[in-house]
Amino acid sequence: MxxxxxxxxxxxxxxxxxxxxxxxxxxxxxxxxxxxxxxxxxxxxxxxxxxxxxxxxxxxxxxxxxxxxxxxxxxxxxxxxxxxxxxxxxxxxxxxxxxxxxxxxxxxxxxxxxxxxxxxxxxxxxxxxxxxxxxxxxxxxxxxxxxxxxxxxxxxxxxxxxxxxxxASPDPIFVLDLEGSFVYANKATTDLFAMEIQAIVGKSTLDLGFSFASDLQRALGKVIAEASTQRGKFVHTFASGRGERFEYLLAPVLDEHQKPEAVACIFRDITEQALAEEKIWHNAHHDQLTGLPNRRLFLDRLEQAIKHAKRSKTPLSVLFMDLDGFKGVNDTLGHEAGDRLLSDVAKRLTGCVREGDTVARLGGDEFTVILADAKERHDVALVAQHIIDALTLPFQFAHQPVQISVSIGISRYPYDASSPVALLEAADQAMYKAKKSDSNRVYFCEAIDQEGRDSD
Known part of the structure; x- marks a missing residue:
């Protein structure tokens, strides 16, 4: 048109x-x-x-x-x-x-x-x-x-x-400004902190004296610098007494230019979950009767000890122990008494070594010890004798004294073996030599080698 x-x-x-x-x-x-x-x-x-x-x-x-x-x-x-x-x-x-x-x-x-x-x-x-x-x-x-x-x-x-x-959220949710100060907190947050909202807004986690504040501040810096989400965990007991283990999620609040203008945070109480996971792990790695590390955890710790010994160029020793007379206690006094005896043995063994050493129960009446940084053979022999002396003291059961003895085999890294399993087997062989010799005997793996050379 x-x-x-x-x-x-x-x-x-x-x-x-x-x-x-x-x-x-x-x-x-x-x-x-x-x-x-x-x-x-x-x-x-x-x-x-x-x-x-x-x-x-x-x-x-x-x-x-x-x-x-x-x-x-x-x-x-x-x-x-x-x-x-x-x-x-x-x-x-x-x-x-x-x-x-x-x-x-x-x-x-x-x-x-x-x-x-x-x-x-x-x-x-x-x-x-x-x-x-x-x-x-x-x-x-x-x-x-x-x-x-x-x-x-x-x-x-x-x-x-x-x-x-x-x-309505059961999870604490709050917003921090770019300096880390609170600008908003929901009711779950004030309940967890056991603080009024007026005492929270304008303060940082550092100001509030929380033990996890430094870690949270570092994570906050990453969120702001990278405009990315950050996750983490911390352990802290708040004034409210609610929870102990927590995980957190920090997420950037972006402006129209996709630049962070604030950071939103969510806490989640994972205390029950964490404790349940720890219990499962503990049960899988510890003897249920004595609470000592089991074979699985013992071998893992032995592997770590060998790595440390290799780096520091220091020896370590493995003591393999078998109780003499335990079967008689089980047969005459019953399994309940036998279990109590094993628990008491575990306590005495733990008292014979340093806190950094490992005492483990491999099963039955067999126990092991990892001695780290025992540089001289004589030092290892002294610890073994201390164990023998501790276990020969009577155990009291319903006013009835019970006496046992112990046979100990010892292997040393790096002289006798260099792997966890080989060290354990060497100590086991030495223990059988000690048991055949007499009760309350200590046998070093190197003595077996010497016997082999003498018979040639």
Missing amino acids: KAKEMQTHMRLADFIRAEIEPILQDWEEFALTILPARDMGKTGLRDHAKGMLLEIADDLDSHQSASEQDAKSKGREPKAEGESSAEVHGGDRQSSGFSVIDTVSEFRALRASVVSHWTKAYPTITGQQVEDLTRFHEAIDQAVAESLEQYATVKETETRLFGAVLL
């Missing part, structure tokens, strides 16, 4: 319907400059704008009284039944992460696109066209009002729901 014919016959409502595609193309170019809009498809961007333009075109075709015109010019037009495209737009934009400024700027761009195309087609407008343009501006203002009202309604609803979730 020629421009002259358009000037004569086309009103703004019809123009919007006829030119809606180029109008939307210009508007879309602007919309894609808004950060949250970049992740939206064309449909998500255009549907509201197209609906609003068509509703405005219908409005321009409708009769409008002076009072209605005045109300619309102030954004106070009576609300129609059902949601308008502008209201849908406002709610959607809030949910999509648009700011109020972003949302309003879309309307400005929509207004600018329509006016630009209209004035290019009609450089000079008069009469009805002037009235149409005035009513168009009023309709845009009304759409802005409807959109922002819905934006605010959704925002308030979201805030209330979020607040309810935070309030």
